[in-house]
Every structure is written in structure tokens, then in C-alpha cells.
Amino acid sequence: MTEAVITRSPRTPTEAIFMVDIEAGASFVHEIKRGQFVRIVDIEGNQAVDTLFYNAHDYADRYSAQDTIRAQGNIYLTTGTKLISTARNVLLTIVADTCGRHDTLGGACSAESNMVRYAIEKRSMHACRQSFLKGAIQWSDKTGRDFGKRDLTANINFFMNVPVTTSGKLTFEDGVSNAGKYVELQAETDTLIVISNCPQLNNPCNAYNPTPVRLLIWDAATNESMDQK
Amino acid sequence: MSSEVLWEETLSGSSTWSHVLKRGTALRITAGGDHANVGAIFLNADNPSERLNLPDTLKAQHIARLTTGAVLFSDMGRILCSITDDTLGWHDPLGGCSDATLVAEKYGALTYQKAHNDWHQNALDGFLLELEKYGLNRRDLMMNVNFFSKVEVQEDGSMQFVEGHAKDGSTVELRAEMNTLVILNTCQHPMDSDREYRQTPVTLTLKRVPAPGSEDICRKFRPENERGFLLTERYFQ
Numbered sequence: 001m002t003e004a005v006i007t008r009s010p011r012t013p014t015e016a017i018f019m020v021d022i023e024a025g026a027s028f029v030h031e032i033k034r035g036q037f038v039r040i041v042d043i044e045g046n047q048a049v050d051t052l053f054y055n056a057h058d059y060a061d062r063y064s065a066q067d068t069i070r071a072q073g074n075i076y077l078t079t080g081t082k083l084i085s086t087a088r089n090v091l092l093t094i095v096a097d098t099c100g101r102h103d104t105l106g107g108a109c110s111a112e113s114n115m116v117r118y119a120i121e122k123r124s125m126h127a128c129r130q131s132f133l134k135g136a137i138q139w140s141d142k143t144g145r146d147f148g149k150r151d152l153t154a155n156i157n158f159f160m161n162v163p164v165t166t167s168g169k170l171t172f173e174d175g176v177s178n179a180g181k182y183v184e185l186q187a188e189t190d191t192l193i194v195i196s197n198c199p200q201l202n203n204p205c206n207a208y209n210p211t212p213v214r215l216l217i218w219d220a221a222t223n224e225s226m227d228q229k
Numbered sequence: 230m231s232s233e234v235l236w237e238e239t240l241s242g243s244s245t246w247s248h249v250l251k252r253g254t255a256l257r258i259t260a261g262g263d264h265a266n267v268g269a270i271f272l273n274a275d276n277p278s279e280r281l282n283l284p285d286t287l288k289a290q291h292i293a294r295l296t297t298g299a300v301l302f303s304d305m306g307r308i309l310c311s312i313t314d315d316t317l318g319w320h321d322p323l324g325g326c327s328d329a330t331l332v333a334e335k336y337g338a339l340t341y342q343k344a345h346n347d348w349h350q351n352a353l354d355g356f357l358l359e360l361e362k363y364g365l366n367r368r369d370l371m372m373n374v375n376f377f378s379k380v381e382v383q384e385d386g387s388m389q390f391v392e393g394h395a396k397d398g399s400t401v402e403l404r405a406e407m408n409t410l411v412i413l414n415t416c417q418h419p420m421d422s423d424r425e426y427r428q429t430p431v432t433l434t435l436k437r438v439p440a441p442g443s444e445d446i447c448r449k450f451r452p453e454n455e456r457g458f459l460l461t462e463r464y465f466q
Binding site for chain 1: 278282283284285287288289290291292293294302304305306307319323324325326328330366367368369370371372373381382383384385386387388419420453456457459460
């Protein structure tokens, strides 16, 4: 594996306007305003943070894995990656990354895919798409907006390592993340973020130990003050 | 494998087509020239909220290319179609589809008045128009497959479109394991570095085929596929 490029953020937690810890197995839905920064911190290490992004004004315009990787000519996401939507808008840009690369091809686990991948009797185990659906239903109830299973599409797995080989194999490797690593994105448009903090207990990449993650948000003005320093 | 041809038609280049491929039938696609590309999406025709999930398809089978033996998994752990035969060994699940801006930038604008049916179409608009005919829309768009195309990924993650992969007469055969709404289009691959706008037709052959047996090549491809077939069979019981 090539050496990951590490880019630190100038923003400090004390200046954040919002901070929340998301437990393993929990979902989280929140709107990020254009210009704001959102940081996801892998608190204990090697946790997969399954994340969906939508244009907040039009949920049918959402993160597209294929358009994103094609636009940047690389399947791994890191600092500088622009997250492209299905309508070819830039939703967010990754502005800092102390992990170095993130997966966008591995998708999110589900009760159904766990049956296929591991064993039929795994259906009852909690999985990311259960969390996505729970978050979507709650958000729809709260806002009155139509938002459900049809909207669950390609996701990013922050901190996850899913290499592709030149012979066309897809492999799952041990995580490349460690405790305290983070990724930070700036919203280029008002963006809805839907997170499932992965509860996967069948996969050794998290040592069978799902752990919490932290999410912080800064206002756009924080960046301006940093630029002036 | 014994089979009975039901009908055959030619789909011209740069156009879109759809059909509900019934369980027990198969669609054979034959390239009508070099440079062929067939972008495709798949939904359960009886309940279109169930649709192709490419990440599940790739990770269940540990593949980043599609070939004989591989199956196309839905987001519900079932199999929409199986790839029972192909002559290329590699069909692309990564490159996505072209859009109007990409086509105009790459090949220039060509209007209908000037070019009639040779005007410059794109895959995204084709998918959206065809989805609309089934009461579906942008919310139902998904990651697409590109049959006949090859995108290689290097160790550093960089992606390269492989020139000259598809040849005239290349084939791929898809067996429907559900009643599967298939939407195809023949627009060029979005990463095709060829600067000429090509319109390569394909021949579509629909056949009636026997149900997959216990030693079926797709069933045996991976233990995951065996479980996918089991879940699909339960759905029809």
C-alpha cells in the first residue's frame, strides 16, 4: 500500500459550535450548512463510520460513489476529494484527513447482506442499513419530508480499508485508522448527513469491537479567522 | 444448457432500452462492433424499492469486476440476475455513467436538427427517462454496471480505462433469477479515452432457460452465492 498523505486541520474543538458522540450501533442525522466544517473522529480506532450525504434542498440529489471516484480518477477518498452528487454537484470537499484514505465501494452492512455474507441465521443482528432506516424514518417524522428506503444509496465508509487489486479482486484489510484519527469535510452546499456508526460483529477489521465516534461542526467563519492568522 | 430463443432485436448505439426479464429467461447481449459499452441497472419489477446493490455484489463475491459465475445482488440479499456466460472475463462495476455535460465537453454538442438520431445522447438521461416510464425517478437511480468495458485499479487506487477491451462479437449472458426490470443503454463508457463519438449497436437475444441446478456455475462461484440463491428461492416459495 502506498503511503497515505496526512493533512491536519487548523480548527480546534473549543471553537466548534456543535459536538456529539455517536455510540456504536447508533444513527445520526443532521443538516450541515454551506461553508460549515464537519469532523468525524475515530475515538478508539478502526471503527467504520458509514455515511450518506444529500443535497439538503433536494434529497434526490445525493452522494454518488461512481461519479466521485471517476471525477478524481481514484477509488480512495482523502484530502482534496470532492464528493460529487448524482446530479453532478459538489456536496462537500475533504479538507483534512489524519487517516489517509477512506472506502466508498464496500457499502453498508444490512440484515440481508449479513445473511448472504456470513450465515442465514445472522438476520437478527443489528446492521448499518437498519440504523440508516431508523435515522431516515425519524428525520422524516421530524421534518415532514419524504425520506426512506428509496433514498438509501451509496455510502462512504470513513476509516475503512477495502483495497482493489489490479486483477479485479476486492479485499478487506485491517483498518488503517487509530484512536484519535479524524476526517474533516467542508460543505459546498447545504448538506444532510446520515451516519450509521457501524455495529458489525462478524468482521475482524474492527476486532469485533464496535466503538463510538465523535462529530464536531465549525462555522464557516472559523475558517476565515484561521486564514487570517 | 438447453434453451429456446423467444425473440431477438438490435439496439442501436447511444440509445436506451428496458424490459422486465422474467425469472426463467436469460438475456444474451452481443457486441455489434468494437468499442461497445452497455450501461445497465436492475430492479425487482414486482417491488422496485429492491434494486441492484453494487457494493453488496462486490463485497459478497470479493470482486471488483464482473464475469461468468458472478451474480448481481439486490439490497435485500437476493439475486436479480446471474452472469452465466461471457467472453471477456471482465465487465466494469466502477466507472458509472456519462451525463450531458461530460458528453458535450468530450464530443461537442450535436443537435437533433443537424444529426437526427445520431445526435449526442448520454447514459444518465437515458436511465432517468426509462425509470420514469415505470413510475420511478431520480430517487431510484443506483450505481450501474458497464458491460464490455474494463477499468483497472492500481495499487495507489488510480483508475484506468482499458482501451480495446470489447471486440465485435463479444457476448455476455444474464439469467434472471427474479422478475427483473433491466434498463440498458449503449452510450460510450464515461472514461473511454477515444475522442470519437461512436454509436456501437448490440444484439439482444431473449431466451427461455432452465432453472439453475445444484451444480450451477453461479451457485458454486462462492458460498455467499449459494445463500443468495437460497434466499431468492424462498422469495418465490
